[in-house]
Amino acid sequence: MPLNRPLRSLHSQSTLSRQRRLVQGITLVICFLIIPGLLLLITWMTPALAATPRHYNELTFPPLPEVQVPDYQRTTLDNGLTLYLLEDHDLPLVSGQAWIKTGSRWEPADQVGLASITGEVMRSGGTLTHPADQLNELLEQRAAAVEVSIDTTAGSASFSALSEDLPQVFELFSEVLRKPALPPDKIDLSKTQHLGSIQRRNDDPEDIGSREFRRLIYGRQSPYARIEEVETIDNIQREDIQRFYQTYFQPNRMILGIVGDFDTPTLLAQINQTLGDWRPSASGVEDTLPEVAQTANPGLYLVNLPQLTQSTVQIGHLGGRLDEPDVFPLYVMNEILNSFGGRLFNEVRSRQGLAYSVYGVWSPQYDYPGLLISGGQTRSDTTVPFIQAVKSELKKLRETQVSAKELQQAKDAILNSFVFNFDRPGKVLTRLMRYEYYGYPEDFIFRYQRAVKATTQADVLGAAQRNLRPDQLVTLVVGNQASIQPPLTSLAPQVTPVDVTIPKGNLG
Numbered sequence: 001m002p003l004n005r006p007l008r009s010l011h012s013q014s015t016l017s018r019q020r021r022l023v024q025g026i027t028l029v030i031c032f033l034i035i036p037g038l039l040l041l042i043t044w045m046t047p048a049l050a051a052t053p054r055h056y057n058e059l060t061f062p063p064l065p066e067v068q069v070p071d072y073q074r075t076t077l078d079n080g081l082t083l084y085l086l087e088d089h090d091l092p093l094v095s096g097q098a099w100i101k102t103g104s105r106w107e108p109a110d111q112v113g114l115a116s117i118t119g120e121v122m123r124s125g126g127t128l129t130h131p132a133d134q135l136n137e138l139l140e141q142r143a144a145a146v147e148v149s150i151d152t153t154a155g156s157a158s159f160s161a162l163s164e165d166l167p168q169v170f171e172l173f174s175e176v177l178r179k180p181a182l183p184p185d186k187i188d189l190s191k192t193q194h195l196g197s198i199q200r201r202n203d204d205p206e207d208i209g210s211r212e213f214r215r216l217i218y219g220r221q222s223p224y225a226r227i228e229e230v231e232t233i234d235n236i237q238r239e240d241i242q243r244f245y246q247t248y249f250q251p252n253r254m255i256l257g258i259v260g261d262f263d264t265p266t267l268l269a270q271i272n273q274t275l276g277d278w279r280p281s282a283s284g285v286e287d288t289l290p291e292v293a294q295t296a297n298p299g300l301y302l303v304n305l306p307q308l309t310q311s312t313v314q315i316g317h318l319g320g321r322l323d324e325p326d327v328f329p330l331y332v333m334n335e336i337l338n339s340f341g342g343r344l345f346n347e348v349r350s351r352q353g354l355a356y357s358v359y360g361v362w363s364p365q366y367d368y369p370g371l372l373i374s375g376g377q378t379r380s381d382t383t384v385p386f387i388q389a390v391k392s393e394l395k396k397l398r399e400t401q402v403s404a405k406e407l408q409q410a411k412d413a414i415l416n417s418f419v420f421n422f423d424r425p426g427k428v429l430t431r432l433m434r435y436e437y438y439g440y441p442e443d444f445i446f447r448y449q450r451a452v453k454a455t456t457q458a459d460v461l462g463a464a465q466r467n468l469r470p471d472q473l474v475t476l477v478v479g480n481q482a483s484i485q486p487p488l489t490s491l492a493p494q495v496t497p498v499d500v501t502i503p504k505g506n507l508g
Contacts, residue, residue, distance in 0.1 A: 080252025086259040094260030100155030102248035105223035112232040119150035125186035127175040163261035174274040213314040219295035252280040294318040300492040303478040311383040311479030316373035317472040328451035329463035330362040335410035366438035380483035397464040
């Protein structure tokens with residue numbers, strides 16, 4: 001045993017010696033490789049560290065450039081189909097969108113839902129040449145898409161595809177436009193889905209508030225506010241869908257825009273081949289727009305839902321159109337009211353603590369009056385103070401000019417975000433098509449930026465005085481009447497109940 005001890009000691013010393021040499025070697029490597037890099041980094045950082053940081057108020061930026069519209073080709077086929085073509089070769093992709101002059105505002109009052117179902121089944125039902133399953137498979141194989149929908153004021157059909165698949169996908173897109181099969185089973189499926197939506201329409205207080213506020217302003221029978229019922233869905237038959245499609249889906253009622261990686265002459269030839277022989281109907285279509293007027297008397301309205309612990313509030317009246325002269329100062333007013341740090345946020349939410357969310361929006365439409373609508377969500381016991389606070393801020397806009405700082409911040413926010421509407425060619429093309437669809441002048445795309453820049457404090461005050469009408473305000477509360485303390489009657493002697501009960505006959 002004693003003889004082994006020196007051997008172990010020598011072995012341990014040898015191991016320690018190797019370990020020390022290894023550590024020394026690693027240290028030298030670090031010194032040679034890392035320290036010079038650190039010295040170089042410090043050298044680079046020295047000027048930056050030495051410079052005194054400037055306050056953000058001292059930073060200057062060049063003025064925003066004017067909106068630039070890329071080169072595009074606009075043409076009209078012999079059958080009246082309007083085309084916008086814009087080449088963009090950054091990516092091997094092509095997308096297209098057709099605007100069709102139709103909309104649910106032209107469906108019969110006893111068939112509410114007809115337009116929406118027509119759009120859905122045009123796509124889900126396939127075409128006369130390619131049934132639904134085959135159409136879906138052909139598109140999936142090419143990672144392509146074709147969609148159709150119809151909303152209140154317009155129909156939309158779109159496609160997207162790789163540029164190498166454009167001929168095949170555009171052929172399928174054209175079939176969906178020209179030869180939809182509209183099979184009975186897909187119609188029945190769509191109707192069933194709509195019936196299910198009717199049964200769920202009172203699940204969300206915000207949805208209730210938005211829906212019922214529109215019905216108060218426009219009227220329950222207005223095409224801008226009426227809602228689907230089981231009876232109106234049951235009234236829709238396949239013949240009605242065919243008739244609606246044949247009436248409105250005509251080439252002379254369409255604007256088709258295509259953007260992406262294509263050759264214009266080649267694509268134009270294909271469009272003429274697939275859509276050029278599509279003849280419009282000999283009978284014209286009456287496009288008279290429905291009359292619009294505020295129907296509800298000013299006052300306070302309540303949807304009483306005892307299960308709620310908070311209130312959803314909407315306050316407003318009938319608004320205006322996008323082509324009215326005050327629209328640009330009103331957009332600036334919107335920003336002053338609604339921005340993060342705007343008046344409603346600062347006063348109603350932050351200072352008084354009365355809201356989870358709060359807003360006030362002048363929301364114009366293209367070819368019919370929109371809404372002025374303010375509101376938000378608050379606790380049941382703060383409903384009355386919340387309403388008073390929002391109305392107070394609207395009143396201030398009519399009585400006193402906004403500050404120069406508020407005005408400039410609002411204009412900067414609008415203009416800085418506005419440029420993102422033009423950061424991709426497809427966005428620009430869509431905007432041009434939308435303006436033509438609603439009959440706006442060609443230069444309207446430039447007016448927004450210029451008009452906002454020119455807006456003054458006096459412009460905002462004048463627009464507020466002309467367009468904010470306190471004597472026309474309709475206030476709708478969706479909440480628990482018993483929990484709203486002080487009661488709503490402290491605001492008005494009469495509170496009109498709004499019944500949102502789905503009739504038992506509508507539950508199937």
